[in-house]
Amino acid sequence: xxxRQDLQDxxxxxxxxxxxEAPPGAPTGPPTAxxxxxxxxxxxxxxxxxxxxxxxxxxxxxxxxDAAVARLAKVPGVLAPVDDSLQVVRRLTQDDxxxxxxxxxxxxxxxxxxxxxxxxxxxxSAGWTTQLLPPDPGLADGVLVRxxxxxxxxxxxxxxxxxxxxxxxxxxxxxxxxxxxGAAIATVPTTAVSVxxxxxxxxxxxxxxxxxxxxxxxxxxxxxxxxxxxxxxxxVATGYDMLTGAERWRYEQDSPVVSGGPGTAGxxxxxxxxxxxxxxxxxxxxxxxxxxxxxPVRSGLxxxxxxxxxxxxxxRTGRLVITEGSTRGSTxxxxxxxxxxxxxxxxxxxxxxYAALDDGSVPDRVLTADDDAVHGTRLTTGxxxxxxxxxxxxxxxxxxxxxxxxxxxxxxxxxxxxxVLWRTVDxxxxxxxxxxxDGRHVLVAFERAGPDAVAALVALDPxxxxxxxxxxxxxGVEQVAxxxxxxxxxxxxxxxxxxx
Numbered sequence: 001x002x003x004r005q006d007l008q009d010x011x012x013x014x015x016x017x018x019x020x021e022a023p024p025g026a027p028t029g030p031p032t033a034x035x036x037x038x039x040x041x042x043x044x045x046x047x048x049x050x051x052x053x054x055x056x057x058x059x060x061x062x063x064x065x066d067a068a069v070a071r072l073a074k075v076p077g078v079l080a081p082v083d084d085s086l087q088v089v090r091r092l093t094q095d096d097x098x099x100x101x102x103x104x105x106x107x108x109x110x111x112x113x114x115x116x117x118x119x120x121x122x123x124x125s126a127g128w129t130t131q132l133l134p135p136d137p138g139l140a141d142g143v144l145v146r147x148x149x150x151x152x153x154x155x156x157x158x159x160x161x162x163x164x165x166x167x168x169x170x171x172x173x174x175x176x177x178x179x180x181x182g183a184a185i186a187t188v189p190t191t192a193v194s195v196x197x198x199x200x201x202x203x204x205x206x207x208x209x210x211x212x213x214x215x216x217x218x219x220x221x222x223x224x225x226x227x228x229x230x231x232x233x234x235x236v237a238t239g240y241d242m243l244t245g246a247e248r249w250r251y252e253q254d255s256p257v258v259s260g261g262p263g264t265a266g267x268x269x270x271x272x273x274x275x276x277x278x279x280x281x282x283x284x285x286x287x288x289x290x291x292x293x294x295x296p297v298r299s300g301l302x303x304x305x306x307x308x309x310x311x312x313x314x315x316r317t318g319r320l321v322i323t324e325g326s327t328r329g330s331t332x333x334x335x336x337x338x339x340x341x342x343x344x345x346x347x348x349x350x351x352x353x354y355a356a357l358d359d360g361s362v363p364d365r366v367l368t369a370d371d372d373a374v375h376g377t378r379l380t381t382g383x384x385x386x387x388x389x390x391x392x393x394x395x396x397x398x399x400x401x402x403x404x405x406x407x408x409x410x411x412x413x414x415x416x417x418x419x420v421l422w423r424t425v426d427x428x429x430x431x432x433x434x435x436x437x438d439g440r441h442v443l444v445a446f447e448r449a450g451p452d453a454v455a456a457l458v459a460l461d462p463x464x465x466x467x468x469x470x471x472x473x474x475x476g477v478e479q480v481a482x483x484x485x486x487x488x489x490x491x492x493x494x495x496x497x498x499x500x
Contacts, residue, residue: 065440068439069439070439072359072398075360078359078437078438078439079482079485079486080438084470086472086480086499086500087500088474088498088499092495092497096498097496100483100488101484102485104162106120106153107119107121108132108149108169109129112141114133116149117130118132118151118167118198128203129203130198130204133171133173138186139177141177142177142178143180144178145178147172147174148174149172149175150170150217151167151169152167152169152219153200154166157273167198168197169198169217170195171193171195172214173192173193174190175190176188193212194209195210195225195245207243207245209240210245212231213230214228215268215270216228216271218271218273218278218279219242223241226240226271228280230268230269235254235283237278238250239292251280251296274318275338277290277291277340286299287320289320289340298340298342308325310351312352315354317366319336322334330370332350333351333368349384350370352366352367353367353404356396356434356482358397362401362415364379369404373386373387373388374386374387374389374411376418385417387404389404389406390408392404393407394433395435398442405433409426412465421463421465430447430448430456432444432447433446433447441461441462442459442460442461445479445480454472456471457470457473457480458471473489477499486499
């Protein structure tokens with residue numbers, strides 16, 4: 001009936017056309033059969049045009065969405081397509097975990113015989129392994145060995161490790177062995193420390209040179225290797241030429257705490273790259289910024305009146321971040337300028353909130369969080385937005401949106417303006433965990449927090465927050481998390497498993 005009424009409206013218009021065609025003064029009458037047929041043809045044509053327009057728009061929208069998903073699939077950490085069922089495929093070994101990560105990079109491995117090796121992996125490549133220390137019975141048979149040994153690669157900060165040419169390792173022959181209960185069961189004193197430079201292409205040793213002491217290592221531009229360590233009662237940072245081991249400069253200061261290095265006595269002397277400068281942290285945990293020539297650039301980074309503080313390197317910008325708490329309960333974070341100049345610092349409320357995945361669609365903005373809010377602050381201007389989120393947890397930056405899990409659900413925010421786009425409702429007995437995406441959905445790992453709840457991976461529409469599907473965890477699986485493009489879980493024995 002509705003369709004007939006639509007056609008009747010068209011008839012009125014067509015009847016006026018018939019009258020318009022009649023000679024002046026001619027009698028008028030009902031529409032002719034010819035004009036009625038024309039009216040049906042016009043109506044049909046209009047309907048066809050409308051249907052075609054809708055179909056074209058739908059195809060264009062689908063094509064645009066498919067293109068966006070295809071672009072996201074190239075972003076590290078975006079999962080392969082996920083559906084509404086989860087199954088355990090198999091348990092995973094350490095080699096499986098490295099392979100599934102599908103990223104370039106290296107890791108130090110301590111074998112059961114106490115030997116130490118550096119393993120390099122890259123997608124589509126068999127990778128390589130280079131032994132750095134021979135077997136040592138004193139460091140064997142433990143669950144974990146802590147030592148000063150560490151490796152870094154020389155790629156440009158924030159770049160893919162696959163672009164590196166060399167891996168530079170600080171190798172210490174001592175360490176502390178820990179048992180299954182987490183208690184130390186043996187300590188082997190460090191007697192020799194060296195720097196080993198490896199070719200990323202094949203793992204061959206390009207050079208090896210000794211250092212008098214070493215707790216940490218930092219790589220800087222121009223083939224500069226900075227080693228931090230304790231020499232007598234002084235905390236020392238020494239700059240060396242990467243390939244020759246020649247000393248370029250030395251910076252030292254009296255240290256009230258004598259360090260034995262990581263894994264032994266004392267907290268050690270820490271050095272690391274922070275933007276364009278070297279962060280030097282002696283055992284008393286004060287911070288000094290050094291230029292690549294070894295000159296002090298800045299000190300006094302920690303407010304002596306702060307009730308608590310922490311420091312680290314922002315993985316997105318490479319900047320040093322100092323987070324301080326006040327006796328009033330507030331928290332602020334200072335993103336130190338890359339050159340150390342205070343005029344270029346960014347100070348914002350809250351502590352850093354790092355996204356589990358960031359597709360780069362909200363550039364020039366850092367995320368911080370308080371107990372009940374999330375803040376997005378522009379690095380270049382300092383302007384910011386704030387959104388209420390109760391106990392912020394995991395975060396995701398996806399297609400211009402910032403998504404944050406909280407105690408009572410997920411909040412989606414426009415990354416540029418801070419406008420809340422949608423919120424999910426509270427799920428009794430479930431606690432939202434890590435946020436993930438397969439490009440088409442926002443995936444939330446809802447962990448069980450109540451006795452009758454069913455843990456599940458929930459897929460949400462990124463645009464509206466509507467639930468698309470819910471996949472209960474397989475029996476015995478207690479946690480779900482991403483690894484490369486894959487979903488993994490933890491079984492009842494605490495072992496990692498692959499899920500599909």
